[in-house]
Amino acid sequence: MTDRAAGPAPVDPFLETLVGFGWALRDAGVPVGTGDVLTYCAAMEPLDPTDLLDLYWAGRTTLVTRRDQLPTYHRIFREWFLGVPGPPDESRPFNRPDPVEAWAELQLPEPEQTDEEREQEEAPMGLVGSTVATLRTKSFAECSPDELAALRRILRTVRLTPPRRRTRRTTPADTGRRLDLRRTVRAALRTHGDPVTLHRRERRLRQRPLVLVLDVSGSMADYSRALLQWAHVTSRATRRVEVFCFGTRLTRITRALEHRRPDDALARAAEAVVDWEGGTRIGASLDEFVRTWGRRGLARGAVVVICSDGLDRGDPALLETAMERLARLSHRIVWLDPHAGSGGTSLGMAVAAPYVDETVSARDLAGLEDLAGRLVALR
């Protein structure tokens, strides 16, 4: 179907323009494959190539696959076909700190080790063991960069397993409420139509989605680095994890964390978060989360883990309505408190408390291990 358009035509300037447009989009970060460009060319065949609107809409339906790519598409289209230089990317605010600077401390180098080095490191088991024991109860805030790097390695072993729930999908089983008619009838054929054994099905279990909402504001600066690493490890380990960051506004960093290499993933997350180490507006951020993401079903039936110290500069009433909505949407809400046990409760936490199912300390590694243990039991 699409080959026709790609045809022989060695130097068709129009095709060249279309292909070039595809390249320009790719350069701008929209993942456009060769197949997509072929479809675009094929789409232009029945349309009017001199009509700018046809050119625009055909490209938009064939080259764009997500709503958030639309502004980029629009900009590149103007640049490519109209020669209008688009405005600089508006999504970047002016006061954003230089990412390199903001992450200078975060980008802890973890050089690729050769097997030999690894063996050497693993050899003194006792010593490493004792390091783990020490680090386990040491507050993240007091860790040196070296210790944080060590923590990151240990964090990989703290696997979060969200609780499971029964789905509507069934699977063959020995016991179960439902009859497996398909298998029963097949078996009955062998016994002249007498259903001697009844085969059954039961509902399958499936992990609930996990949503991490991390506070990266100034008051959490010492913890957010460790937590972000932890979020990365978690999103690699479990299948359905969504990660959000907030300070004064909410940012979804799930996609940014998809990189396998921690440094790349964290650097990309840092790019995405614009309000790194700024003020806190928990209420507004959670409200935005519930409105834009919760409403569409992302939080429905999920275990939501909020990590924040609850030092809110916004309106407590807003936080309360947001928490109430979230409690109705989600399965369970867990609040990770980095200052747990240090005495005193922040206003934000006091307001949120009635809607929180579990409060866990996020002060140190032991707290996160505790969370991992309690999460499975949150039925």
Place this chain on the structure above:
Amino acid sequence: MTRPESPAALTETLRGGGYLADRGLATAAYLALALDRPLLLEGEVGVGKTEIARTLASVLGRRLIRLQCYEGIDTHQALYEWDYARQLLQIRALSESARAEDGAVDALFGPQFLLERPLLDAVRAGDGAVLLVDEIDRADDEFEAFLLELLSDFAITIPEIGTIAAERPPLVVLTSNRTRELHDALKRRCLYHWVDYPTLEREVEIVTVREPGVSAALAGAVVAAVHRLRELDLAKPPGVAETIDWVRTLVVLGATDDLDPEAVADTLGAVVKDRDDLEVVRDRVHELTR
């Protein structure tokens, strides 16, 4: 009805069927027909994603086959299933000697015991049908992967019967409310279109097309009020479907050409469907009727 010649012609045809499509949607639908590609529509709730499939089916003179997705939907509910009860009865009804015959068991898995589900139905109907896969985001990943396979070659293999393929594929419209992100592979198979809320003028036009008895003044007032509601940052902003519902409700209650605050307060339930939102809106009823 033959295939429309251009997006503009399709827009006109759709208008004849009571659907006002903008240039983008018309082009997307036109390309879906011209390139035999599935069309994936995303957008807020109630902007007419499902309706376009219905209208396309009626104006193109095709049969609408609808598959409503839900959690746990599997091939037995979407594709085909054997009629087990009848199969069992058939075996029991056959005499001992008849059962021993060679073809007896084969006959049990013949077409007369096959229950067709929407997808098989659509493949058989080919380009005589519009297949609407509604709310694909509600189905799970496994089903999405299965659908991907079906959408790429429009052929279904039933082991006992053989392969059934569509000579010309049906027009497929998928809708998603984005409760979860769909896989890129599925999106790549499809033409993508984001359906936005219509502009004020267009929405007035939609209301008058759908409810011909309504005065232009009432339609204008209601649409303006709905647009203000959308700006209010509600948890559930009203869609076009709600606008039409609201107009209908007002007409039933005898409103003729203007919105008065009292009527708005009485009928708010038709357009605002969340308790928290209702509270927000109740305080601002007078702003809506300005």
